[in-house]
Amino acid sequence: MFVLAVLRDTLKIVPSEFTKSREEALKYEINRKYANRVLHDIGLCMMVHDILEIDEGYVQHSEGWIWVKVIFRLIVFRPFKDEILVGRIRSASPEGIQVSMGFFDDITISADQMPVGSEYNGTEGVWVWRYEGNELFMDLDEQVRFQVLDSAFLDVNPPRPKIGDVDSVPASHPPPYSLICTIAGDGLGLLTWW
16 A cells, blocks of 8 residues: 655755754655655655665755755655555546545545445435345445555646636546545455455
């Protein structure tokens, strides 16, 4: 679920951080820049794990801060294919359900990845699995065990408005990183089922 990614960057240490050690100041700057951010084809950055290499810093003309080249490792959320995870049902629609792990919300289980015999109940607004004469409701906020089928990265640079068109930016953007998952397998689905 979590991996280490090695990155290289040139970071600045501002004068207010000079009271800290260089490593502490750099860790603060790395976390400020990368934590809770999706890097394309890498994953969701959580926090700095350690710093591998720090070059000498330099002060650029007319600036009061120090620029430092650094190589570091980040803890990154990027589940592998077929990994089993647990989250909570966030929303349901005829297309499927959305699951949240608390720190990551872009998990989709489509209608074709539900257990055989599942159908969407429009009046209740939830999915129901009909199994051996029982109706097992997939209520919102219930814990669910799911299997990762694939992950999808999307370049979501902000759309540029056309010249003269002020309201051309859409209100919602697709997520930069999402997981496509299934609950159609033994041991998968709501934890209360098993």
